[in-house]
Amino acid sequence: MSSKEDLKKLVCEIIDQRREKIEEIGDKIMRSPELGFKEFKTAELVSGLMEEFGIPYQAGLAITGVKGRLKGREPGPTLALLGELDSVLVPEHPLADPETGAAHACGHNAQIAALMGAMMGLVEAKASEELAGAVVFFAVPAEEYVEVEYRISLVRQGKLGFLGGKPELVRLGHFDDIDMAMMIHNHSNPNMKKVLLGKSSNGCVVKMIRFIGRASHAGQSPHRGINALNAAHVALAAIHAQRETFRDADAIRVHPIITHGGDLVNVVPAEVRMESYVRGKTNEAILKANDKVDRALRAGALAIGAEVEIETIPGYFPLTNDPRLSEIFKETATALLGKDEYADGGHGAGSTDMGDIAHLMPALHPMVGGALGRNHGADYRISDKNLAYLVPAKLLAMTAIEVLYGGAEKAKEILADYKPQMTKAEYLKHQQAVFKTEIYDGETGKSMFNS
Numbered sequence: 001m002s003s004k005e006d007l008k009k010l011v012c013e014i015i016d017q018r019r020e021k022i023e024e025i026g027d028k029i030m031r032s033p034e035l036g037f038k039e040f041k042t043a044e045l046v047s048g049l050m051e052e053f054g055i056p057y058q059a060g061l062a063i064t065g066v067k068g069r070l071k072g073r074e075p076g077p078t079l080a081l082l083g084e085l086d087s088v089l090v091p092e093h094p095l096a097d098p099e100t101g102a103a104h105a106c107g108h109n110a111q112i113a114a115l116m117g118a119m120m121g122l123v124e125a126k127a128s129e130e131l132a133g134a135v136v137f138f139a140v141p142a143e144e145y146v147e148v149e150y151r152i153s154l155v156r157q158g159k160l161g162f163l164g165g166k167p168e169l170v171r172l173g174h175f176d177d178i179d180m181a182m183m184i185h186n187h188s189n190p191n192m193k194k195v196l197l198g199k200s201s202n203g204c205v206v207k208m209i210r211f212i213g214r215a216s217h218a219g220q221s222p223h224r225g226i227n228a229l230n231a232a233h234v235a236l237a238a239i240h241a242q243r244e245t246f247r248d249a250d251a252i253r254v255h256p257i258i259t260h261g262g263d264l265v266n267v268v269p270a271e272v273r274m275e276s277y278v279r280g281k282t283n284e285a286i287l288k289a290n291d292k293v294d295r296a297l298r299a300g301a302l303a304i305g306a307e308v309e310i311e312t313i314p315g316y317f318p319l320t321n322d323p324r325l326s327e328i329f330k331e332t333a334t335a336l337l338g339k340d341e342y343a344d345g346g347h348g349a350g351s352t353d354m355g356d357i358a359h360l361m362p363a364l365h366p367m368v369g370g371a372l373g374r375n376h377g378a379d380y381r382i383s384d385k386n387l388a389y390l391v392p393a394k395l396l397a398m399t400a401i402e403v404l405y406g407g408a409e410k411a412k413e414i415l416a417d418y419k420p421q422m423t424k425a426e427y428l429k430h431q432q433a434v435f436k437t438e439i440y441d442g443e444t445g446k447s448m449f450n451s
């Protein structure tokens with residue numbers, strides 16, 4: 001029987017002894033990046049390690065997820081430690097996959113290395129004999145919201161329900177037996193403290209937009225065409241005109257791009273495609289801003305007499321870090337690294353599907369350094385393997401010990417008066433309701449809807 005602090009110390013020593021193996025995992029994944037819902041090699045690496053360390057697991061969850069479980073000596077709450085399997089798409093990154101352009105340009109490789117490191121530490125220290133409940137090691141697919149058209153095609157084929165990994169895992173019930181969850185994301189800001197724990201971050205909905213006009217000779221007979229690019233241009237201006245109505249407190253971000261602007265220069269553009277996110281601090285604010293964006297898109301079609309097809313797809317929920325898990329994490333991080341290496345953050349304008357999880361259970365999403373370069377940029381690289389791989393492994397394992405040690409008193413305390421922002425049923429209903437396709441005809445001013 002070891003004390004809580006002795007157990008933490010032992011786990012950290014084991015993680016240090018396993019340094020080479022953990023670094024190898026992180027480096028190997030860095031060199032074989034895979035996009036979301038296609039992380040087959042990375043998932044296989046994870047399941048192989050779970051086998052090696054005697055962790056019973058399920059694989060192929062939401063296509064590529066791998067979920068292992070370390071049971072404590074008595075029943076109690078389950079804490080999931082998460083690591084994201086997927087990469088982003090940065091073809092110019094030196095370690096990008098030459099075929100797909102996938103690259104680990106925001107450090108998810110470090111998440112898996114840390115998750116596996118935490119697993120090794122807890123298993124080899126025989127932590128299960130000192131803990132109640134269970135620790136779930138969960139390698140999850142598709143955090144990055146990319147390849148939207150491909151994923152929509154999987155939804156149409158019935159292979160996916162949602163376009164993000166964690167929402168899909170929730171839908172399939174793989175979070176039903178989990179009571180709280182945490183993960184650690186990498187950061188690459190040299191001006192930031194080594195460990196940063198924010199309060200919250202934005203959620204989003206995703207828009208796929210198609211303006212449909214009529215082709216015609218651009219020199220001889222533009223009057224016989226309907227210029228879809230001009231409709232998109234008016235729509236973009238109308239979106240920008242909304243910006244003064246966005247309240248600072250709502251942290252709205254709307255950032256549309258044109259992905260197809262026409263076909264031939266001497267043909268009036270008959271089809272223009274756009275994509276956008278609408279992000280914000282609350283679901284209410286996101287949906288309100290989204291309505292304004294829809295109005296602006298219709299305005300473009302109306303002005304030119306074009307048609308616009310607006311597809312709205314559920315993105316991610318806003319994230320709020322659980323205050324009590326935050327407190328425990330802060331104590332753990334300062335105990336490991338000292339007060340000077342830790343900072344409390346505020347609200348972040350990016351989005352993660354950890355926000356979805358945070359609506360259903362206490363959740364935590366801090367950031368740890370160890371990288372340099374621009375997030376999602378070609379110069380992103382792991383610069384300090386100890387900080388990127390080993391420190392988060394220790395922080396995950398130490399936090400797990402802190403909440404589940406003995407009779408898992410701390411976890412029980414957190415859960416005793418915790419009220420989720422939504423039930424799973426409410427969550428699924430909300431997200432399903434976001435799915436909407438509107439076809440607006442600028443000539444008649446009429447809309448058709450498909451859900």
Ligand SMILES: [Zn+2]
Binds near residue numbers: 106
């Ligand atoms: Zn990212």
Ligand SMILES: [Zn+2]
Binds near residue numbers: 108
């Ligand atoms: Zn990321």
